[in-house]
Amino acid sequence: MAETQKAYFQVIDYIKQLAKEQKIVFGGKIPSERELMETLELSRNSVREALRSLENMGIIESRHGKGNFLVNHMGRSLSSVFSMMIFMKQSDYRDLNTLRRAMETQAYLLAVERMDEEKKKKIAAIIKTMKNGSHKEQIQADHDFHRAIIEYSGNQMLALMMDALSEVCEDEITLILENATTEYVDIWLEVHGKMYECLVDEKPEEGIEAVMKHYEWIDNELKKMENGF
Amino acid sequence: MAETQKAYFQVIDYIKQLAKEQKIVFGGKIPSERELMETLELSRNSVREALRSLENMGIIESRHGKGNFLVNHMGRSLSSVFSMMIFMKQSDYRDLNTLRRAMETQAYLLAVERMDEEKKKKIAAIIKTMKNGSHKEQIQADHDFHRAIIEYSGNQMLALMMDALSEVCEDEITLILENATTEYVDIWLEVHGKMYECLVDEKPEEGIEAVMKHYEWIDNELKKMENGF
DNA sequence: GAGTGGTCTAGACCACGGC
DNA sequence: CCGTGGTCTAGACCACTCC
Secondary structure (H helix, E strand, C coil), X not given: CCCXXXXXXXXXXXXXXXXXXXXXXXXXXXCCHHHHHHHCCCCHHHHHHHHHHHHHHCCEEEECCCEEEECCCHHHHHHHHHHHHHHCCCCCHHHHHXXXXXXXXXXXXXXXXXXXXXXHHHHHHHHHHHHHCCHHHHHHHHHHHHXXXXXXXXXXXXXXXXXXXHHHHHHHHHHHHHCCCHHHHHHHHHHHHHHHHHHHXXXXXXXXXXXXXXXXXXXXXXXXXXXXC | CCCCCCCHHHHHHHHHHHHHCCCCCCCCECCCHHHHHHHCCCCHHXXXXXXXXXXXXXXXXXXXXXXXXXXXXXXXXXXXHHHHHHHCCCCCHHHHHHHHHHHHHHHHHXXXXXXXXXHHHHHHHHHHHHHHCCHHHHXXXXXXXXXXXHHHCCCHHHHHHHHHHHHHHHHHHHHHHHHXXXXXXXXXXXXXXXXXXXXXXXXXXXXHHHHHHHHHHHHHHHHHHHCCC
């Protein structure tokens, strides 16, 4: 009794094994369903159920007519959990925003530690666009700015999480930015300017304050939207 | 062309619909595979692939001989992503610990805001056990203490994330605590004491410092372990 | 046209849980 | 014993991709 593992775990373990032993690299093709069926002595049914699981975990990707490929899309699988939670009314966008604040605060601290001249230049360019660009360019710059901080944190898991969270609330954020009045655009520019300054001057404490302010602003906007804007 | 959705999305949408309309509640049974097969005019194959996906997302649970049930196990699906990332060497326990620090810092801030007498009493009891209990009880108290903070944050998504992260690194943490020398136990007690005090006195800034110290300690221990303890 | 994923047919047997 | 999930058989056809 006890561990009567479901058959498809064999497939999952087999693929994980191949991946671990580097017999397949990311982007590489895994054996076809018919092959796996013979190799592992399973029906095509069971093989496909296993592949569906792996696809869901973001380990493989099925491409019609081509095959199944080893990929690294675990972020997508995180997004689907978050959007499902919102769908199931277990959480809302403000909860999600709180998580984003937590992530970005941490990322910011790490990014400050890892700053160098090249990174500073890149961020400076983004801030410039944010100040002088068209409204559309500003929104893009906002996205790039936050993405840069996450990237410079050097923590892949944090980046994965943040991307997943951002993906889920992307539409909400865009909506907020598109409808921001000029008064708020000024606040927004100021906050990002501050975040930038403290990043290059390596003054994390003050920078964190700006990050907090940034997310409080979003939180207020979300609150307004909840109340039927 | 374009959106030739895979057949099993019909099943997923159907179940999501039933859940949204509250025709099935959490813990309730969804139609059997044979029923779904007829209702949606699909083969049992496709139905099962869909159910496998839903199971992976933590939406349903299959119970042999009983049926498929609507559940809320999305945290598990998060855990599997994190452990998969570690398996695939995309991240390590220290990255994960950084995420935990980010989560707990945020949770701590929220918990301070939402403190009340009853909660204070509960935490006081945990701290007492931590100080006077056996080593095993202390480890349990540590777990309870952090869980309480997360719970009192009032953010379900944050709790879900934290639980998932903790599940993945539970063994590592337990190992660290079990092997802590008395010298370190003192530091550990002091940090938790400080976190507790600042929680009841509603002094978040100082409390956060203690949280940081707490995670830096874990980080150091993890570093030691990496270097082949 | 060959190979591959996506889906279906029309059954079947086993293992498990509840009555 | 019946209903249910877990698995299998031994095929089949379609749609897609690549050559």
